[in-house]
Amino acid sequence: MGRLVAVSTFILLNIAGVASRPATTNNAMLDIFQLQHQSQLAKLLPGTFNTTGLACPSIRKRREWRTLSDIEKADYISAVKCLQSTPVKTPQLPQVKSLFDQFQAVHITVADSVHVAVCFHPRTTFSCSKVLSKGQFLPWHRYFLQVYEKSLRDKCSYKGDIPYWNWSLDVDNGKKFSESPLFSADAKIGFGGDGVRGTYVPPEDPTGDNRIVSPDFYHGCVQDGAFAGLTLQLGPGRNVGPHCLTRGLDNDVAAATLNSNSVAYALTMPEFESFRTEIEGQPVMDGPRTHDGGHIAIGGEMSNFYSSPGEPLFYLHHAHLDHIWWKWQNADPEKRMYQVTGRTTPEDDFRNVTLEFPLSVGQLDPGHGARIGDMMNIRQQPNCYDYE
Ligand SMILES: *[C@@H]1O[C@H](CO)[C@@H](O)[C@H](O)[C@H]1NC(C)=O
Numbered sequence: 091m092g093r094l095v096a097v098s099t100f101i102l103l104n105i106a107g108v109a110s111r112p113a114t115t116n117n118a119m120l121d122i123f124q125l126q127h128q129s130q131l132a133k134l135l136p137g138t139f140n141t142t143g144l145a146c147p148s149i150r151k152r153r154e155w156r157t158l159s160d161i162e163k164a165d166y167i168s169a170v171k172c173l174q175s176t177p178v179k180t181p182q183l184p185q186v187k188s189l190f191d192q193f194q195a196v197h198i199t200v201a202d203s204v205h206v207a208v209c210f211h212p213r214t215t216f217s218c219s220k221v222l223s224k225g226q227f228l229p230w231h232r233y234f235l236q237v238y239e240k241s242l243r244d245k246c247s248y249k250g251d252i253p254y255w256n257w258s259l260d261v262d263n264g265k266k267f268s269e270s271p272l273f274s275a276d277a278k279i280g281f282g283g284d285g286v287r288g289t290y291v292p293p294e295d296p297t298g299d300n301r302i303v304s305p306d307f308y309h310g311c312v313q314d315g316a317f318a319g320l321t322l323q324l325g326p327g328r329n330v331g332p333h334c335l336t337r338g339l340d341n342d343v344a345a346a347t348l349n350s351n352s353v354a355y356a357l358t359m360p361e362f363e364s365f366r367t368e369i370e371g372q373p374v375m376d377g378p379r380t381h382d383g384g385h386i387a388i389g390g391e392m393s394n395f396y397s398s399p400g401e402p403l404f405y406l407h408h409a410h411l412d413h414i415w416w417k418w419q420n421a422d423p424e425k426r427m428y429q430v431t432g433r434t435t436p437e438d439d440f441r442n443v444t445l446e447f448p449l450s451v452g453q454l455d456p457g458h459g460a461r462i463g464d465m466m467n468i469r470q471q472p473n474c475y476d477y478e
């Protein structure tokens with residue numbers, strides 16, 4: 091039950107007391123702090139969409155994983171494997187070897203700007219009482235997922251959409267999360283199961299810079315399913331160096347955070363401000379909620395604040411969060427469709443985000459970018475998708 095108490099790895103504030111282990115030699119810290127600063131990001135964003143609000147020629151439908159046929163599941167998984175072997179011309183970080191790595195690298199680069207603002211970094215100047223999450227969290231991930239979906243289609247001939255994972259189906263009525271069909275060991279249509287104990291030792295993180303909490307979150311390498319033997323170049327945290335995809339499933343965290351009641355409760359929030367914090371979880375909330383609960387329940391790479399997109403399930407988890415946000419928007423579209431709030435930075439002179447606020451996905455969409463306003467209505471351009 092340790093992961094439900096106070097502070098999770100996903101938003102970890104204080105690393106003191108983590109068991110010491112020999113440092114792994116192939117890991118070196120990346121110094122990317124400069125890039126994370128919002129004013130730097132703004133400079134990288136000359137372009138935005140000019141079609142926002144126009145009607146869509148057609149609207150694609152994202153579907154729940156288990157409603158896909160076995161052929162559709164296999165197509166999705168082979169497209170992801172194709173991303174994992176597609177080279178990139180302009181790597182976001184020098185260690186990037188594939189387009190799949192590139193997505194992870196971009197998330198590592200911007201995580202401090204798009205997730206919670208936390209006082210963990212030794213070079214930050216604001217005080218630890220300013221632990222507040224950022225308004226761009228949901229819109230940024232909406233953009234990131236669409237860029238991922240476009241890469242699957244444009245570079246890997248995928249014809250479908252990103253599936254979403256309604257994990258409530260796996261935890262309601264006393265079911266065990268670890269028995270979800272998504273963790274199937276099938277090499278064509280399964281994402282594989284828990285990490286195998288004794289196959290992985292997480293790197294040391296004495297300063298807490300990488301937010302690797304405890305070896306308990308890293309049971310070991312995933313050794314079955316379609317991603318058995320996957321080698322990641324980035325992570326965990328901002329460490330770099332080849333390592334396996336890790337997991338550490340936790341049924342208790344899943345049961346507590348991913349059930350239908352938790353989602354229904356979030357949907358009762360009257361304002362974007364309370365909705366987004368209820369979804370995102372710690373450290374604004376006193377314990378994990380659906381967003382961080384899903385990250386923590388899968389554990390391993392997925393539980394890491396920076397490097398979580400190294401976990402192929404990241405995209406299905408975030409698609410469902412996007413789905414829930416869309417449900418919330420649609421419950422009162424007049425008021426909620428374009429409602430955004432939340433700090434832009436943790437400093438005292440913060441602004442709330444506005445619809446003009448820039449979102450960057452770095453080298454995944456160089457010289458371009460989106461504004462929050464471009465991402466609000468998924469049934470209009472430039473988005474053109476919906477959920478069923
Ligand atoms: C958007 O910009 C592109 C070029 O940047 C241009 O070709 C296109 O016509 C513009 N569309 C609209 C609706 O203004």
Ligand SMILES: *[C@@H]1O[C@H](CO)[C@@H](O)[C@H](O)[C@H]1NC(C)=O
Nearest residue numbers: 256258259262350413414417
């Ligand atoms: C997810 O599944 C639960 C449990 O069956 C269901 O109640 C809920 O409506 C589903 N969520 C969405 C957003 O479709």
Ligand SMILES: *[C@@H]1O[C@H](CO)[C@@H](O)[C@H](O)[C@H]1NC(C)=O
Nearest residue numbers: 361363431432433440441442
């Ligand atoms: C930001 O938005 C919140 C929630 O709507 C509001 O209470 C607060 O006054 C706003 N702060 C600033 C600086 O605009």
Ligand SMILES: [Cu+2]
Nearest residue numbers: 197205231398
């Ligand atoms: Cu994220």
